[in-house]
Amino acid sequence: MQYYKHTDLKEKSKFFPRSMISAEISTFDKMVTREMEKMKIGKKSNLSKKEREALDELREDDSIIIKPADKGGGIVILSTERYEEESLKILNDTETYIKLRKDPTEDTVTKFHQYLDEGEITGILNDKEHKYLKILHPQRPTFYHLPKVHKNPENPPGRPIISGIDSISSRVSEYIDKLLQPIVLKTKYHLKDTLSAIQELEKISWQEDYILVTCDVKALYSNIPHKEGMESIKKHLEGEVDIPPEQKDFILQGIKLILENNYFSFNKEFYLQKKGTAMGTRFAPSFANLYMSTWEENITENKEENIILYQRYIDDILMIWKGGEEELVTFLNQLNTKDPNIQLESTWDRSTIDYLDLTIFSEGNKLYTKTYFKKVDTNSYIHRDSCHLRRWLEGIPKSQFIRIKRNCSKESDFNIQADRLKTQFSEKGYDERSLESTKNEIALMDRNECLKYKNKITKSLDYTTMPIIFSYSQQDREFRKIIKKFWPILCEDPILQEILPPEPRIICRGVKNLKSKITNSEYTAKRTQNLNNPFKQNTGFFGCGNCISCRSTGNSKRHISTVDNRRGKWKIKDILTCFTPNVIYLLICPCGLKYIGRTTRALGIRIREHVRNIEKGMETHSVPAHFKKSHNCNPRNLQFMAIKKIRNNKRGGDMARKIGQEEMKCVYEFDTLHPAGLNMEFELCHFL
Template identity: 25%
Template sequence: MLDRVLSPLIQKTKSYLRDTSDFLGKLDALGKVEGTIWLATLDVASLDTSIPHQQGLQATELLLVNSGIYNKDEIIFFMEILKHCLAWWRYIDDVFLIWRGDLDSLSAFREAINNANDDIKFTMTADLHSVNFLDVQIIRSQDRFLTRMFSKPTDRNQLLTFDSFHPPAVKKSIPISQFTRVCSTVGKRLVRTDMRPPQRQYTFLGPPREGMFRCKGCAQCRFVLTGDSFCSMVTNRTYKIRGHHSCETSYVVYMLVCPCNLVYIGETTQRIRDRFSQHRSTVNTKNSVLPVSKHCLEKGHSAEDLRFRVIQHVPQPRRGGDRVMLLKRTEVQWIHRLKSLSPNGLNRDFDLHLFI
């Protein structure tokens, strides 16, 4: 209730800042600023816990009745401030200040406002050339101000993974909104520089790299064939791997490769690392029925000699349907495409009835 009553009144004060755009507009409206000036920011230390209750009530009452009764000493003090203070803009407990004069007079001003109340204290940062305020760095350039993006060292922008279940439009809008923010905040001469921020800030914006990668957390990682493509020894063609896959990926068509460079194409709804572990188990138990273990038994290969990669992930159909059936059909297509039927590969056959 108190916020609803006071917010409209606070917004009418000359020092009020609505947001970064409002701050940039006021900064631009200053025009040319000549002479020696200090750019400074003030921050109220622990504002919410520092406001004395009784004095807060008095200030609220004063604001509500719009009273402006000052004695002579107060007027002299305020007039002295106006000689030096070119701008005083506040966003909640953060204040941006442009001070004409030397650092001693600015420090004296800070001491004066700190001595006004025993509970509310201001911390200050001041510099002749640049200062950081909100998410903006303000830079003094001759008689103008330049602005650029600013983020604290503790900021972390990895907010959303691309494979989340958010609507595609939401994920695609993130880069647009980020670059729009750069263009609206940064001066024209600095836009090109700020368009290339540290990579860590924007890695969450786009999709992860395509290809097969190790999860770096399982016993099967050392058997992974990494990369974003693979070459068939039979067709002599190179195939791109679409999507980002690791040992954790499920519902995949995968490829096993033996030391003879023969391949086996299979499908699984399990995590690929679990399925590969089963293949290794059949080799270790000398299973002479299944094609991969039988080949290893005949050629003297061990389970340590096998390697694997994911070649395609089959997602859940958006409009519904049998995902497992789609997975099996995709397996058949890859067996045919790579010509992995024996004797060119380790697959025995495939089922064309899946397409009827």
């Protein structure tokens, strides 16, 4: 049997061991939940009321678009007209983009699924890879651009980005990148990052007739022709003996599929990128790196005496040239004739130059470096009062002082830049004494240790180190105390006691920040404030009193705007009827017990099913089983109402997962889990 090279890609486990929930696990769950419900959510917000109101106004303001700057860490506020004008200027480049007549998602999904199914049949993809790569509910990619204020602060051009998270090609792109990355690392002139650039510069003995040169490839990602790009990948794959020929063809087919189906939406219109690859797709850097590697073949031929150093980080080239400037200009002009798609914008100087985040300069026979700060750089470090874990916040200054230590060859430069860094963090609310202490600690470090890559230690799966993960909140300390308090109960479980540590390992994930609240990759010309209720009618559930569901349960015509829940009153914010699909609904038994359910069909259809099951006395579901036991299989006086309309993301996605999550949230909000209500279990699978 042919051996194929496999990756570690696989779906996250959604397994929930219902049959293995012991008394200890159940008790731990109940005790922790009860203690958390007692907590007072009285922590003061780190935003004032006026700040929250301003945030809401910004989010709802149709006249402006807020985006992060392409470089420098700043925030750019553009008029909606200016943003759309620049977007259309980019998209009207007919050599790169073409407008489509309709949404191509359905046809594209079919193509990718056929490709992946063939990969599984041949054995190129194993079962885990196939399940991971085959997205059943993809999102449509969307276009946006980042303003290049470093190019023109008054009228910034845009860097086009395709947001393709969970798109049909996103995981195939990830798979291909996994296979191409090892090849990229073996290419001759590849720079991994700033550290590898410093390591190369440390080897240079500087001479007076040397010239520092940097070149930027103009719009590399969007300028790579598909045919030539594919040929470059094919050429690099030929040297990979551990990848069988059939798998090489499969990789090339996948790249072709991604490139030829690189569609996206902008302002409700659909476009196809017919040249280059989108910034945002996972394999784009590998694709660009290997194309540049092919372009670089024989680049130093007959120039060995002139080219002292040649290295490249994707589209940023660093050279050291020996000789005169006229010869250098001639050489650079020759490079610009090698490939019409590769055009270099070059800068050179005999003493100092900026490259990546470094300023490189010469003194005597040695090259030195220090951190390069762009003119458009802003103080974008996170504020000390931001809603994040304290330990995480406290680690940020230290990591930045270490970066300065690594970049600065000279101690005097470190001291100057460290003082600047200290001032910036002080402006963000960090303690000055702590900053001074951290600065002095890093100053004493051996810089040579900063110039080494850390060895990655591959660890086998150790269940004793498996963490408890939850989203950070201002109640973090209380959460940790509660979990630690009841941890011994969990350790009494016959199976878990063999693998659980004496103390729980608790990790917090980040929460939504201001950026996520006021920026959006999806653009529409007009963001109507309430598209779901444009005429501002009264919201609530409007029961008709006349459909089969209403008549069989004895529900008359009614309007319900609020309903009791564990927090007090639940306000129904939509206009809902017996015929509304995709809703969370509430059943109220004649004895007062409640049940929360979900349906993607019209509500009345689902209620009729409940009624039939009650009348038949079925015991396979908690609602009819309760009515058989307590109400003689009679559905009369069963109240029902829709309480929330679930709308899918405009870009698509998994509706069943979303409605399942909302149902479980309502199960908690209305306290309907058995024995308090008729919901028999909390379905965690929707959140896994």
